[in-house]
Amino acid sequence: MIELIDVYKVYKVGLHEVTALRGINLKIEDGEFVIVMGPSGSGKSTLLYLMGCLDKPTRGEVLIDGLNTSQLNDKQLTELRRDKIGFIFQQYYLIPTLTALENVELPMVFKGIPKVERVKRAKELLSLVGLGDKLNRKPNELSGGEQQRVAIARALANGPSILLCDEPTGNLDTKSGRVVMDIIKRLNDERGVTVVLATHDPSLKVYADRVITIRDGAIC
Numbered sequence: 001m002i003e004l005i006d007v008y009k010v011y012k013v014g015l016h017e018v019t020a021l022r023g024i025n026l027k028i029e030d031g032e033f034v035i036v037m038g039p040s041g042s043g044k045s046t047l048l049y050l051m052g053c054l055d056k057p058t059r060g061e062v063l064i065d066g067l068n069t070s071q072l073n074d075k076q077l078t079e080l081r082r083d084k085i086g087f088i089f090q091q092y093y094l095i096p097t098l099t100a101l102e103n104v105e106l107p108m109v110f111k112g113i114p115k116v117e118r119v120k121r122a123k124e125l126l127s128l129v130g131l132g133d134k135l136n137r138k139p140n141e142l143s144g145g146e147q148q149r150v151a152i153a154r155a156l157a158n159g160p161s162i163l164l165c166d167e168p169t170g171n172l173d174t175k176s177g178r179v180v181m182d183i184i185k186r187l188n189d190e191r192g193v194t195v196v197l198a199t200h201d202p203s204l205k206v207y208a209d210r211v212i213t214i215r216d217g218a219i220c
């Protein structure tokens with residue numbers, strides 16, 4: 001479960017302050033598929049960053065499975081992120097010199113999983129996203145939709161229970177976007193992965209159990 005209690009996020013930019021989130025209260029149950037809708041600049045990315053412990057709130061609490069993240073040190077936060085949370089962004093952030101298989105192996109390298117097990121699991125995950133026949137392609141030999149599917153497989157490498165997706169179809173045409181959304185939905189349905197997905201595209205609402213609308217940093 002993910003719980004945000006009266007969360008504020010203020011960015012300092014030189015002498016200015018930008019309040020990106022103002023008093024967010026939100027509870028997301030295990031296995032939910034939640035879409036966060038809102039225009040550009042409304043605070044969606046900031047919300048996902050805080051849920052993913054990539055950044056800390058200025059005020060308020062973020063709880064992951066009952067753990068209050070403000071009470072964890074950096075090492076504990078890194079472990080929590082690595083073991084429980086997968087991220088997918090609009091950009092794919094694949095390593096261009098590595099193959100699809102090696103990109104998916106990478107989070108398991110950091111976790112210290114032995115090579116044989118890494119390769120086996122990376123192959124399974126790439127098959128799951130429909131890329132079992134493209135294991136040895138480099139990112140520039142794959143379409144945008146395929147690169148995002150590699151990024152999904154990589155996000156799943158360490159078996160996260162939560163998948164945070166920030167505009168995952170933002171750079172894709174309608175058809176590849178649908179393939180990516182169908183994969184995310186299937187992970188939610190069949191594996192019970194909790195999904196929180198930020199988008200400004202209203203056509204994606206059909207995938208969600210619940211749609212949250214955010215405007216100027218507040219839920220409305």
Ligand code: ADP
Pocket residue numbers: 011012013018019020038039040041042043044045046047
């Ligand atoms: P969205 O994802 O809905 O586009 P963001 O969370 O990216 O919204 O941004 C919310 C607000 O916070 C915007 O005004 C944005 O300019 C500001 N913001 C986001 N990240 C930073 C940052 N690192 N430093 C300063 N301001 C930021």
Ligand code: ADP
Pocket residue numbers: 140141142143144145146175176
């Ligand atoms: P998608 O349906 O994911 O948008 P495309 O129609 O763009 O796929 O691509 C069709 C096929 O062409 C894919 O199997 C992909 O592997 C291959 N392909 C796409 N872009 C490139 C590229 N830059 N180099 C090599 N192969 C590519």
